[in-house]
Amino acid sequence: MDLQLQGKRAIVTGGSRGIGKAIARQLALEGADVVIAARGQEALQATAKELAALTGRTIVPVVTDTGSTDSVNALIAHAVEALGGVDILVNAAALPGGISTATGIAEVIDAEALLDIDIKVIGYLRTARAVAPHLLANGWGRIINIGGLAIHRTGRPVATLRNVGVAAVTKNLADELGPQGINVVAVHPGLTRTERTDSAAAARATSGNTIGRIVDAGEVADIVAFLASPRSVAINGDAIAVGGGSPGTIHY
Template sequence: MDLQLTGKRALVTGASRGIGKAIALALANEGVDVAIAARSLDALTLTALELADATGRRIVPLVADTGDDASVRALVEQAIYELGGIDILVNNAATPGGAAPAATIAQASGAAVLDDVNIKVAGYLRTAQALAPHLVAGGWGRIINIGGLAARGTGHYVASIRNVAVSALTKNLADELGPHGVTANVIHPCGTRTEKTTPEAEAKIAAGNTIGRIVDASEIAWLVAVLASPLSGAINGETIAAGGGTPKVINY
């Protein structure tokens, strides 16, 4: 199926490795030019060269800290300048797994919550806030936020709090921007195979879902590409789980 993405332009945060890198690759394979953002220039540069070579699309590495207002404003301005505009925003930058440990109320701390939320939730807000006027002016856009299935379970205070907040933020964006042709949706992965996943971690994750295997980062990236497509306009303000299925739970 042609997702009608050729010629679109995307900004993907947290894209030097892992799920973000897989997302940038999937979009580029669909004909999208991509600005990739992270905090390490060396890692970004290597990833940009790798993806450009693999896809033939323009991949622009941009250093940014999503925990800082000025850095995010500069990131969005530079991405628009480099690519001539942005049509798709994928928010993925976060502390992997959330600030740890926080399995019990005694372990959780306000400082950890604030630090983690500043990067992931407020960071997502910052990028959307900086880019929204540009998307609205163009009459079309896609915002896809990567959350996490900790939003639907207990066991890690900070991870649960931040990912629930991502869904709340996204629904607000969807309701406000939807009438202007801009949709916003959330994907909640669970443990996902990336370049750093160990066989032991894979086995543990596979034992906890209903498909009996770990989900690969490329599968999350495929879902992002579908939601980024002009064909996905009927989907707005939704939270989509992509963790291989949670046993014995009914979400409705």
């Protein structure tokens, strides 16, 4: 299937490593030019060089702190200048699992909880707010927000909260922007193999989903690439679980 992404212009936050890097790679393989954003300059530059050599597409690294409105606005301006515009935003700039490790309310530290929400929920909202005028001017666009399957689980209240926040932001944006040709979708990975995954984590995944193995970041990226494409027009405001299936639960 031709995803019709040839020549599209994308921004991927959190694009220097992990799921974000895999998404940037797949979008570029499908013919998009990509701005990758993250806080670490060295990793960004290495990833940009690697992906440009692999795909032959333009890959632009931009150091960005999505906790800063000024930094986010500068990212969007840089992307528009470098690529001649923007069509797709993928929000993936968040620490996997979050900062807070609290498993009960007594363990929640206010500053950690607020930082988690600022990075993953408000950070996503900042980038969407900055890019929306450009997508509206195009009359077409895609925003994909990377959440997590903690949205469906108790046991880590802040982790659940931040992913519920991603879903809420996604649905609000979808309802507002959908009539103008901009689809907004949330994608919720579970435990996913990236360059950081060790054998113990991979083994844990075999009992945590219904496919019996860990999902690879590239497999998540395949789903995101479809959602970023014109082919995905029938999906808007929804949340797509990409964790290999959750045993014993029914969502409808």
